[in-house]
Amino acid sequence: MKNLFKILALVFTGLIVFSCEKDEDQAVITETSAGKLSADKSAIVLNELNANVAVITFNWTKPTYNISVVSSQQLEFGIKGDNFKKSASVDFSNDMTSGPVTNAAMNAAMFSIGAVPDVVNDIEVRLKTSVGSAAFYSNVVAIKVTPYTPNPDLVYPKINVPGSYAGAAGYANWTPANSPNLFSPGKNDEYRGFIWINTVAGAEDGKYKFAINQDWPGNKGDDGSNSGKLKADGDNIKAPAAGTYYIKVNWAANTYSSVIANFGVIGDATPTGWGSDTDFVYNPATKTFVINSIALSTTGVFKFRANDDWAMKFQPKDADQTLVSGTAVQSYLSSENTVTGDPGYKVSEAGNYKIELDLHNSAYYKLKITKL
Structure with a gap:
């Protein structure tokens, strides 16, 4: 037993010595x-x-250090006065000392x-x-930048909604790369948007599922319960009736919802006033x-509602x-909590x-009127 204790003590001492030697080998990097x-x-x-x-x-001139190191480098942008609390970066390879930005x-x-x-905008770099x-x-460089409104189709993440309905809607049937998309305005795995289904009369009509990266690998469909749950390579989802559908998908949680949303214009600037919609x-x-x-008058306002109701x-x-x-x-769609008050158009x-x-694109719904 004494020999066993001696062996364990020697092993423990060796570990301590090894650890100390490793700590001594570590160098502190400082900028010279x-x-x-x-x-x-x-x-x-x-x-x-x-x-x-x-x-x-x-x-730029790259920094130097007290020891030889391999570093990475990027330009960091922030709004002046924000101290780079919210920043964006453009990467450059380690061998570069000059770089253009498009x-x-x-x-x-x-x-x-x-x-x-x-x-x-006053920007710091x-x-x-x-x-x-x-x-x-490095030092901070101040520049003045006038940006343009970015194309929302390129800015926000999206998933695809391929299906048998898509061809009649101006896309292609069962083609993820040519189908309507649901976008994620919050860039957070929560997607939403609209699709239009012209018919559900046939057994294969009005069907769809969800794809990502404009291709079939990783697609999701109903888990078979028809309760709003998704699974990988799941079943096709069939719309209950023809019309416009507002769809939400939580990609990470594997859930979805779909409600009909047929829109019309209503208001006291329209011929039928607040009594009925023009679809x-x-x-x-x-x-x-x-x-x-x-016909629109200048004496009133108008807005657009779904299903002859005020929920959307x-x-x-x-x-x-x-x-x-x-x-x-x-x-802006009121049900997405992006509207303050109850404003209308004139x-x-x-x-x-x-x-x-x-x-x-649910991240940027667009409205245009043209006088005839």
């Missing part, structure tokens, strides 16, 4: 000279038509940090150099919901809005109008 950053412009106006063209070039990359960074489109978990920063008709060629001609309404965000003929604006000139609702 900081990185220095500069830019070839102090103000830029971003242009979506030149998305892939460089709009600004940054030059209109598209800069605009994506601006959108990520909350810069306001179509106005001048710095070089961030990382060695393992340690980060080192939209889906146009597969434009993939929009259209009222081809309706398309409205301005927070105040009555006067629409300009031929100019599209973002519209026209400045009475006459007959064409109304179009573009609901293909």
